[in-house]
Amino acid sequence: MRLLFFNHLENAVESLRASRFRTFLTITGVTIGIASIAAVLSLANGATDFLSRQAITTSDSIALVRSSKPSTPQSLLVDFESLHATTSLTEKDATELGQIENSTAAPMAILHTSLKSKDGSVDGERATLIGTNSNLLDIAELELLDGQFLADNNGNSGIVMGNQLAIDLFGTEHALGNITTIRGENFTVVGVLKSTNQPVNYHGVDFDQSAIIHLSAIKHFTQDVAQIQQIVIRSNTDQPLEPIVKTADEILSRNHLDEKDYAILTGKSITAPSSQLFSNIVTVVTIIAGISLLVGGIGIMNIMLVNVAERRREVGIRQAIGATDGQIINQFLIESAIIGLVGGIIGYLLGLSFAFLLGMYLPFSPVIDWQTAALSIGTAMITGIFFGIYPAIRAAKRDPIESLRH
Structure with a gap:
């Protein structure tokens, strides 16, 4: 045989x-x-x-608060598309969540728009505009290549550029001092981020292709209302995240009159959309x-x-x-x-x-x-x-x- x-x-x-x-x-x-x-x-x-x-890294330290509708199935609560829809989260939510003991919070109001270079060499570079506070740098573990992050001394006219966006808009990643125009308003580049090379992450945005401004500044483009799609909370201790999540849920429940129009995501549910x-x-x-x-x-x-x-x-x-x-x-x-x-x-x-x-x-x-x-x-x-x-x-x-x- x-x-x-x-x-x-x-x-x-x-x-x-x-x-x-x-x-x-x-x-x-x-x-x-x-x-x-x-x-x-x-x-x-x-x-x-x-x-x-990513799930292991975030499971013990990160919680995401996202807007959702009460009738939305759980599987859709973490859909990235919901990040850019009408939101139920408010500035009051962001402020009170930022006051939870042993934690830091950063709101993220996300807007897709076009940026122009002041000299007119680039007209209409599409990007994700993020309105937030100074806490986002540490919470998202971002690193600066040049300049500084958002601070009180650079006011509402300061903008921090993602690495690839700076290259696309100004031809170089060293873009400090350049001016970009967003919907008729001028912003001065005060910082440029190092490349993250993470187009898919639990934040739902590609920071390399994003521009970051103060939360109060982005309100100029949304009828003076902060459209906060998500709030990122990071624990500052090695203690379990559950007490922080419980306190966050109590604050949101009180602010939203017990209407469950938000979702608090932790662990694997954060990376589920990816x-x-x-x-x-x-x-x-x-x-x-x-x-x-x-x-x-x-x-x-x-x-x-x-x-x-x-x-x-x-x-x-x-x-x-x-x-x-x-x-x-x-x-x-x-x-x-x-x-x-x-x-x-x-x-x-x-x-x-x-x-x-x-x-x-x-x-x-x-x-x-x-x-x-x-x-x-x-x-x-x-x-x-x-x-x-x-x-x-x-x-x-x-x-x-x-x-x-x-």
Whole structure:
């Protein structure tokens, strides 16, 4: 039995080598699908690991207060889109939450708008404008590259630029003293943040593409009402966060007359939106990769049907000297499995290479594990075998007399 298997294997390799170009094109179809799957899975593992570390980091020290409607399902309370909708949180909430013992709070009024450089060289750079207080620097663990953060001495005309926004707007990250115009009002750059390289984080904003001003200043663009989408609370001690959350809930319940139009998020619920975002992306890309793999599988079927037609006489001779249907089927299934295996290995390696290339521009690195390798290569082999079944059965069921006439 083992000798017969190796004989089938040798014949399969020789057959595929005899039609190199056709085999290459068929393997390419499988390779593209598997490369996509391997890249997506390794990046998804990296993203999951990244978000898990964020959840661990924030679980004991950070609570987010976000606006929500009483009828909103819990799954939507942490939707990033809600950050930019009408809010129920007020300045009074922010002030009183900031007075909770052993904690620090920073309100975040978020507005999407366009910024212009004063000299007119850049007209309409889209950015996220954040109205907040001086506490946000420490709470969000941001670092300054140049200048200072929001302070009383820079008044309502001071603005702190995200690193990439400063480059896009002024052509350099060293943009202190430059003037930007927002909806007709001028702001002087008093500080520039270091790059965070974290477009996805529990705050729901990309600080590299954001501009930060005083909460009182952003009210000029919202009819003199602070549209606070969230309030970030950080514990200043190593004590459990629960007492702070309990006090925050009591304050909000009192201010909102017991109407539950807010949500206090801690632990994993903070990173849930990011996890859901990556999950949706993985699902979409996996479907696309699956379609690509399906096309590759159809390619395998086509080449095997061509092989069966070209080797009709060979099959007839083997049947005439006693080869069983099972042996004929195995011969062609081994060929299709080899195509899947080679395409799977090449695709997995290409997918990893692409994932690591993307990882250079992402806040996390892809994760390599044997499960991803086994799933990618195993899927390729199963695809090869599945789409090789019909041609193999067709070859085995041919009339040997008719085959020998060719």
